[in-house]
Amino acid sequence: MNEFIENRLNVNRRHFLGKAAAGIGSLALGSLLVPDLFRGGDEESDALPLGISHFAPKAKRVIYLFQNGAPSQYESFEYKPMLNKLAGQDLPDSIRKGQRLTGMTANQAKFPLVGSHFQFKQYGQSGMWISELFPNIANIVDDICMIKTMNTEAINHDPALTFLQTGAQQGNRPSMGAWVSYGLGSDNKNLPAFSVLLSRGKGNGQGVYSKLWTNGFLDSTHQGVVFSSGEEPILYLNNPEGTDRTSRRKMLDNLAELNNMAYDDFGDPEIKAKVQQYEMAYRMQTAVPELTDLSKEPDHIIKMYGPECLVPGTFAANCLLARKLSEAGVRFVQLYHQGWDQHGNMVGEMPLQARDTDRASAALITDLKQRGLLDETLVIWGGEFGRTNYSQGTATKDNYGRDHHPRAYCTWMAGGGVKPGTVYGETDEFGYNVVRDPVNIHDFHATVMHLMGLNHEKLTYKHLGRRYRLTDVAGKVLPGLMA
């Protein structure tokens, strides 16, 4: 039998008979038990349509400024003067409570507490405490919600990153951006719904891998598209030399005609997908140059984001590009800024990392706000875990390092339905344990999804015999984070 014809029928005799028998039987039984079975319900409660919010969203788009390597909370947003007072003393067992440690400090004989080398002050109407290393974020505290109690299960970079990005530590699940793309689809059909931008700071760094922006078991169209840090953000988009736009159009039209003939013969849906991808690439040829074009920006945008925004591949340039992508309807823009892993030389590296990110992060918030877009864009800033309140190695008078700490760390969010000017959660005086309002990774995911108008329990995908979701079997929406 011609297998193409069979493919077209997409069902064989055995299938048909098997399904029909069971089908008719269960229909009969069903109509006995549920008289209204054939009346046609108004909606099926479990099967919500894809490509649209389940309910009115607060945020239409996300920009995630991921600070890769785990920025120290004690030198940034977590003011713990007690650590300065008790500097040099051992971390009490009553506080550590058996917390497992990384191989890097597990063999340390002492865990000498160490306070921030940098000064803290209160800012804004909300009176949030911010370190002197982040003067620009200090200026926007009334627009942000500072979570003090993020906590994770992992203690090393890779599992923690993977957990935060995909909801599981092992790395075979779709990333947050892929889920959002799957749930809401793309707004701008001329750009990828999930875009990834990479930058590297001057501090000790940790790598990022494509598994962090993977589509996992979802359709490959939901995979994050990495923008190149060079002059051309998307490679191979330009027409080859000697080909102009008209002849490219003609070529695509003829190609589509051939492809459609092939589709009529074989009925393979991948052919249609291919035609659509050619068309999208063609449209991207005009959409992408508009993205990189700074001529619509006033000169002072450079001062706003800092002069580095003109250097492709820097965090500042990525923030500016993220704003432009988001403004152009890209659902999920994921930035990674590397270099936050200060096991040693905190005093030397932390100011460099802060300088790379502080101005541009704040500028992004201000920029979205002044365009009337902040209320529909959710911005997230944070790393994969926090750092210890004791020094890795000996703390000298003017330098120290901090190891990984999963139990409590800071992350801030702004815009898109987030409660502005608030501090959420509280840690003990050592900053080590959560005292009030913990935010675990699943809750964080559930809340972000909720802000996007998605019910995290209803956005599922059936794979290997069971339904998966970003929050898997956990997660609750935290109303305290929302305006």
Next chain:
Amino acid sequence: MRRFQAVAANVLLALNLLLVFLLIFQEKVVLPGWLQPVGRMHPMLLHLPIGLLVLVGLLWVFRKAFAGEGVAQLFRFLLVVTALSAATAALMGFFLSREGGYTDNLLNWHKYTGVGMSLLAYALVVLNERPERNSRLFAPVLGLSTLCLFVTGHFGASLTHGEDYLFPNEEAAPEMVFTDDTPVFVSTIEPILKTKCYQCHNEQKQKGELLMTTLAGLLKGGKNGPIWVAGDPLNSHMIQRANLPLDDKKHMPPKGKTQLSPEEVALLTAWIKAGADTKKSLGALAQNDPLRVLVQAHLNAVRGGAEAEVVAYDFDAVSEDALQQVNTPFRVVVPLAHDSPALQASFFVREAYKPEHLAELSAVKTQLVSLNLTNMPVRDEDLKTVAGFENLEKLILNNTEVTGKTLADLKSLPNLRSLALSGTKVNKDALASLSQLASLKEVFVWNTPLGTAELAQLQGQNKGIRFVAGYVPSDNERLKLNPPMLVNEQFVITAQTPVTFKHPLPGVQIRYTTDGSEPDTLKSPVYQKPFAVNGFTVVKARATKDKWYASELVEYTFFGGQHKPDRAELINEPNPQYLGEGGKTLIDGKKGTIENFKDVAWLGFREKPFEAFFTFTRPVPLKSVTMSIGKNTGSYIMPPTTVEVWGGPDKAHLKLIQKIQPTQPQKEESGRIEGIQAALNGENCAVVKIVARPVTKLPAWHPGKGQPGWVFVDEVFFN
């Protein structure tokens, strides 16, 4: 069987007499405490007579279908069991009623009908003893019993579940809308009490003599007095009870009932602490008052729970087809949410935009609530089209070509709440016309010709509108420039690859030095065009510009060698992890990077010193030898302690021609590549041997003090 019937008849008589007695003298009866559990079994047992009586009724109706002596026997037996269980249930109910806490009226009715039920069942037993004589009486009594059963059951259910359980009064609970002026008591406290306390403390059932459904009842309290002491939550019964362990008999709500959540207890505590004021509104509380924070969190939680927080629109959704019609790759129109009739539209790609595309949206003009035209070449006259989108709430016109002349047209939009005009040419006069827009709340005017003074004036005239000016640059704010960028990162210099700098910001000067000194922002040479360097050179550069702080210093080390050896042989093997590509690694012109010492461009030595022969085809006069080394204190990679250069005509006749001791770092430094140069006196050499010794003991300041350090070499150059 006969004996059972006889005993049962006597027990039935006794039980029913006891019931009647108790009913008559109920005021005088005092029950011993041990009977309480028996009383509490009432809800368990009462379903038995219900089921049995129904069965009796059914059997009687279908009696013709069954024949034989056995059936009559069974029927008789069933009747006796029914009557016994009815009497027992009634008796238990009587015990339970003595516990109190129920509304007298309902309870009395339940009691009377319950006892009546028992008596009727007994009557059925008696009547059935002489079926032939009483057949005419039996049916009405059976009917009456069934009726009585339903009535009793209904009263009982009303007692436990509340009177409106069966037919809930929907209209009684209108959707409440809370504002800042709503008293906290009404918006928050009362609803908590309603869901968690009313069930046992209502008009029908006042456990502990406490009525909570009315304000008067709440203030009066229960049999232990008032339930709260204003301002003192710790001495308030309500809080004390809520905080008792769940297993404690006095814990409220009782074990098994829906419990107060910790947030709710915190709320009640905070409210009592704040004076238990039933009038005070949310707005009257200070912004950071703990009660206010809690109440807001609670209200948000309640609202968040009801996910369908969709603004109700009274227009109909457009058809799927109509929606398809208006969607193109450059114009995306989607509903706000899957159950919402409202639509949002966005335009993408400036090049693809035509005014007709906007006009085509008129097909969905009723449904459109949000329109984003960012970056599109929208002109003033196009706003006429927009003015027809009657339900528009949000309009984004950033970076469009509108000048504001026609903004007044938008007054036909009664719901327009947010208008973004950033990056357009709107001026003060144009914006003044916005005062005609009734619902307008915010206008974004960043990057417009509007001055600060004009803005203040506009803001003064339109108190209801928030004008957002965004970032305004100030000359006082000086920023540090980013450093100059090296275009060709080729550190082995040849004539074809001169040093080329660039800076993305227009008007920036780059000043540089090649002699190792710090570039001076005024005196050092200004970079004009690419320049060549000779051999080992450290280029330092800085960017400067008026009204900006000079950039950080950048430093690039360039290498170059006039004389290229034919061969390089390693005398000592490197550490097995960093073998590179053997001797030729040193003369292949491939530089390593500081990010990856595992790269084959590097050779790493720790246990043994670096030692290598370099052979030239014919003897060359050497002025200098330069080793390119890696340095990274954090990874224990240090400069060598000593470098020896041996030279001679062949391997057997070498002599030491130079020995240097490179400077060692004194503190932690970030990683970099450095050149170590040994100056020579023009000795003619065909073979050169270089020995570089790693640090044997890291210094005291280093975290790994006392341990051996590493030496990393990627290239060696001869001049």
